[in-house]
Amino acid sequence: xxxxPDRIQELVRQMNDTAENVEWxxxxxxxxxxxxxxxxxxxxxxxIALVAAAVALIVVGFLVFRPAPHAVSTATTTTxxxxxxxxxxxxxxxxxxxxxxxxxxxxxxxxxxxxxxxxTRFSTGVVVSSDPGAGSELAxxxxxxxxxxxxxxxxxxxxxxxxxxxxxTTGSALPTAPPCDTQPSGGSGIRPTTIFFGCATSNxxxxxxxxxxxxxxxxxxxxxxxxxxxxxxxxxxxxxKFPVDVQLSNPGYLDGVFVFRTIATTPTTGVGTPESAxxxxxxxxxxxxxS
Amino acid sequence: MPPSxxxxxxxxxxxxxxxxKPLLAMAYMITGDIQVAQDLTQEAFLRTWIRWPRVxxxxxxxAWTRKVLRNLxxxxxxxxxxxxxxxxxxGNAPPPDETxxxxxxxxxxxxxxxxxxxxxxxxxxxxxPEVALAMxxxxxxxxxxxxxxxATAALSxxxxxxxxxx
Numbered sequence: 001x002x003x004x005p006d007r008i009q010e011l012v013r014q015m016n017d018t019a020e021n022v023e024w025x026x027x028x029x030x031x032x033x034x035x036x037x038x039x040x041x042x043x044x045x046x047x048i049a050l051v052a053a054a055v056a057l058i059v060v061g062f063l064v065f066r067p068a069p070h071a072v073s074t075a076t077t078t079t080x081x082x083x084x085x086x087x088x089x090x091x092x093x094x095x096x097x098x099x100x101x102x103x104x105x106x107x108x109x110x111x112x113x114x115x116x117x118x119x120t121r122f123s124t125g126v127v128v129s130s131d132p133g134a135g136s137e138l139a140x141x142x143x144x145x146x147x148x149x150x151x152x153x154x155x156x157x158x159x160x161x162x163x164x165x166x167x168x169t170t171g172s173a174l175p176t177a178p179p180c181d182t183q184p185s186g187g188s189g190i191r192p193t194t195i196f197f198g199c200a201t202s203n204x205x206x207x208x209x210x211x212x213x214x215x216x217x218x219x220x221x222x223x224x225x226x227x228x229x230x231x232x233x234x235x236x237x238x239x240x241k242f243p244v245d246v247q248l249s250n251p252g253y254l255d256g257v258f259v260f261r262t263i264a265t266t267p268t269t270g271v272g273t274p275e276s277a278x279x280x281x282x283x284x285x286x287x288x289x290x291s
Numbered sequence: 292m293p294p295s296x297x298x299x300x301x302x303x304x305x306x307x308x309x310x311x312k313p314l315l316a317m318a319y320m321i322t323g324d325i326q327v328a329q330d331l332t333q334e335a336f337l338r339t340w341i342r343w344p345r346v347x348x349x350x351x352x353x354a355w356t357r358k359v360l361r362n363l364x365x366x367x368x369x370x371x372x373x374x375x376x377x378x379x380x381x382g383n384a385p386p387p388d389e390t391x392x393x394x395x396x397x398x399x400x401x402x403x404x405x406x407x408x409x410x411x412x413x414x415x416x417x418x419x420p421e422v423a424l425a426m427x428x429x430x431x432x433x434x435x436x437x438x439x440x441x442a443t444a445a446l447s448x449x450x451x452x453x454x455x456x457x
Contacts, residue, residue: 002445002446003445003448003449004445005438005441005442005444005445006441008441008444008448009409009441011391012320012409012413013414015316015414016316016319016320016414016415016416017316018325018388019315019316019319019325020312020313020315022325024311024315026311026329026332028336030333031336031340032303032340034333034337035337035340035341238366238367239366240363240367270342272338273341
């Protein structure tokens, strides 16, 4: 016996009443508390996953170039006073000169010679490279030479390398890759079309992304944010998807690779929540195909 | 905390209390699963709260939350056929009703306008003019959505009944 359309109306009303009669002790305060947990992640397992993601982190880098693997051509490395404790040179690239000094001081290192170099990639006053580079081992108290950007002196129209006059250029100076915004698209995987928050998993990722702007300091694009609710488990979870604007910033080195270290997303339709992460280390998963 | 924050919280509380049941009911009508409906309704309220400073000034804030909720439901049902309620539903949640599950699926498969017209009119008991106002269309359009939607839903309900559901 076929169902009559009127029967639909009846059934739908019945469903409405069923739901309205369900006792649901959800209070507005619960909603606001949940929001706070999301914004200031604490004990919520989902939030923990997010934090783990940020720590485990993969960011988003883009490979501007492979730094010549610490080919310190000049043997300028300090004469190590025997017996002095060893410290590791921190990454100071991308910091203002004064900040770099503070970071080095914390690592028990001194600022050595400071030279100015032209750079299309870094704004004036920002450290372009250090000698020796991040990760090198030095005796505590040794000095690290800095190269600080004096801004672009040559018009960046041609892909002029950002390196300096050859004065103090050592192997750890900026490689001579052209600024990325002059790279042909379809290049070597510089502009990711997919970015993952978190390690190896794809429970929270943005993609596909199309980049509208890609400069030496920021990259701006838009894409879809995909978040697995991991319910009941990640394997059988459901993805919510919403459009976002994506911004990459904070360029610098991570484990010797030059990347954007901060990513921030902003939902564009009123659906979804913003997300951001800053890389502290680089994992083996780059997570993007070449575009 | 600026005074406006307290004010925002208070107005959200009022809004929440007034909208909680109708929105949960809407979610149930198109998911057929009270737990899923609660989860998604909560999420929709959360997103409303995040944007409350703006949403509260809308003519019809509930229309905004409804839209968010509808999107949540649709994207959920696209990626998984809405999961059956797991054993041990908390509270007094009724066990999933097979007919409700099938009817919800039938409603979800309707064009969005027809689905919403049925949910608001047949389910929530809004009058045709009220639905027309909420959906910003003439009364006649609502009536035609209702009758076409019911007819299609009846057919797909019969189809799932004859196959014993999925």
